[in-house]
Amino acid sequence: MSQYDSESIMNKYGSYGSKYSSTSIFNQYSTYGSKYSSLSPFNMYTSTPPIIYLRGRNVGLLTKNRYAGMNRIDPDELVDWMMYNNLRY
Numbered sequence: 001m002s003q004y005d006s007e008s009i010m011n012k013y014g015s016y017g018s019k020y021s022s023t024s025i026f027n028q029y030s031t032y033g034s035k036y037s038s039l040s041p042f043n044m045y046t047s048t049p050p051i052i053y054l055r056g057r058n059v060g061l062l063t064k065n066r067y068a069g070m071n072r073i074d075p076d077e078l079v080d081w082m083m084y085n086n087l088r089y
């Protein structure tokens with residue numbers, strides 16, 4: 001994930017990282033960022049959160065849902081998780 005990659009959620013100006021984009025998890029009014037949308041990692045009850053892939057391998061779910069399973073990454077802790085796993089952004 002790169003802060004310069006146009007498809008990265010770490011790019012604050014890209015389609016997936018901007019808080020103004022309709023396709024971003026950081027737009028609280030979008031389908032993917034609303035705490036009420038079933039497709040949002042911020043919905044505490046969703047059963048369909050985003051899946052995180054790292055180098056083509058499924059590494060877990062990006063979700064606030066505490067009952068989603070062992071491989072759950074809280075979206076508010078994503079950057080810390082990336083740093084812990086030596087991922088640059």
